[in-house]
Amino acid sequence: MNIDKKDLVLVRDSQKILDTELESKRIGYYQDSWNRFKKNKGAFYAFIIICVVLFFVVFGPYMRGYTLKADAPIEAARLGNLVPKVPGLEKLGFFDGTKKIEAGKQFLLDMNSNDFGKDIIISGLPQELIDNPDHPDYEDVTKLEVVVNHYRYTNYVSSYKPERYYSIVKQNEINQTDDDPLAEVKRTLTQEEFDEELKKNSVIDILQILETDNPADPEKPFFQYVVRLNQFKSTLGVNDPSDVYFWFGTTDEGGDLFTELWLGARISLIMALAVVSINSLVGLILGSLVGYYGGAFDLIMDRLVEIIVSIPFLSVLILLTLRYGNSLIVIIVAFTLTGWVGMYKTGRMQFYRFKNREYVFAARTLGASDARIMFKHIFPNTLGLIVTGLALSIPFFVFTEASYSFLGIIEYANATSVGMLINKGQAVMMHHPHLLLFPSAYISILMIAFNLFGNGLRDAFNPSLRGVE
Structure with missing residues (x-):
């Protein structure tokens, strides 16, 4: 078939046809990893939780508004085991500083009728009993369950009249003894201490004045005052106990559990970071060299690792602590x-x-050095698993350290750990559950958050998933 060349006409002879320019922006490996990490909602929320925990670890110990007397542990202990009380939440009916207690009839009636015990009992004390405590129907009543403002109640018991007051009086009658039922609330103050308390207006009443001779100046005898003090005002400087807020309650020593928890968490996390950093640095350097070069070096290291693995960690920990004590450095070394x-x-x-x-062979063929191949081509492919291991190593250390602290194997002399708080809390969990609740909740949340975070990092740093939606 013959076709005239004149019939062949070029289409768009005057227009250049070019490839369409890509509209998407070029992103690097780490930017792509971050994008994929953000799409993992569980891992992203876990990351936020970890950031919140770290915020409280850093700033939590400085958020308390009350300073207990460090040189007066007995005074502080009288404010022990207060229940949690949080501003705002108290109006919703929980964490409101109230607690159900069981106390004797006469003690509750006296507390309810005393000006210092005003507004302590919230509910549970029958009005009929208040109006007529000698009614025959109440003769057999020995103890009553009532809901009290626990902060005011603790102030009343530690300042005015102990809960054991009537039992001591009764035992004195039975045993013909003269034990002082007010011994637990009495304070013996020197003249200087008494004057200082007067400035704070924290003296309730003077029970006794003790006078002793002054050998230096007989005309100026020494005075000591046996008094009852407003415990909250004397210890915390607060007029009204209802104005005090301990968010997590107090420990049996009177310390703020919120502060104690974050101080213990700070110690655990600092030690965890130190241990994970050392283990990762030593382990990855040796592991990468052995895995890349192999040979005799690999055989020697395998035998050494088998020997180390066969040594029980608990034995190492116990031997080191017995020989060198429970300092932080010793625990890190263990x-x-x-x-x-x-x-x-x-x-x-x-x-x-x-x-x-294949890509390693190609890089080696093009003349890449071993160091470049290891850190440029192999290391990014291993980063996902390594980062996951690092993320999981931190909660593993925190949990392990807390477990051994709970068992009493690790006992810091001048520091508090979360495990020690849990140990103390479980001993009194039936009466003061908040002492166990908050440290246990911290450990649980931290473990779950780090597990989700580690899994998210593993998927995000997986090079095979690059560009996958």
Whole structure:
């Protein structure tokens, strides 16, 4: 078939046709990892929770508005085991500083009729009993359950009349003894201390004045005052106990549990970061070298690791603490002596797995050095598993350290750990559940958050998922 060349006409002869320019922006490996991490809602919310926890670890110990007397542990202990009370939430009916107690009839009636005990009992005390306490129907009543403002109640018991007052009086009658029923609330003050309390207007009443001779000046005898003080005003400087807020309650020593918890968490996390950093540095360096080069070095390290793994960690911990004490450095050394083995195995396995891949052969053919191949080509492919291991190592250490503190194997001399708080809390959990609730909740939330966070990082840093929606 013959076609005339004149019939062949070029289409768009005057217009250039070019490839369409890509509209998407070029992103790097880490930006792509961050984008994928944000799409994992569980991991992202876990990251936010971890940030909140870290905020309280750093600033929580400085958020308390009350300073207990460090040099007066007895005074502070009289404010022990207060229930949680949070501003705002108290109006909703929980964490409102109220507690149900069981007390004797006469004690409750006296507390309710005393000006200092005003507004302590919230509910549970029958009006008929208040109006007629000698009614025959109430003769057999020995104890009553009532809901009280626990802060005012504690102030009343520690300042005015102990809860055991009537039982001591009764025992004196039975045993013909003269034990002082007010001994628990009496304070013996020197003249200087008495004058200082007067400035604070915290003296309730003077029970006795003790006068002794002054050898230096007989005309100026020494005076001591036996008094009853307003405990909250004397210890915390607060006029009204209802104005005091301990968000997590107080410990049996009178310390603020909110502050104690974050101080213990700070110690645990600082030690966790130190242990994880040392274990990761030692383990990854050795593991990457052994996995990449192999040979005799691999055989020697395998035998060494087998020996180290066969040593029980608990034995190492106990021997070190018995010999060198429970200082923070000793605990860190105990966790790092054998702790690097896990990261060593991870690094060795990953580098051995990827060192014979095609892209590694290509890089080696093009003249790339071993260091460049290890850190530019192999390390990014192992980063997901390594980061996951690091993220999970922190809660593992916190949980392990708390467990041994709970069991009494680790006992810090001048510091508090979360495990020690849980140990104290479980002993009194039936009467003061808040002492166990908050430290346990912290451990649980931290473990769950770090697990979700670690899983999210593993998926985000997986190079095989790059560009996958």
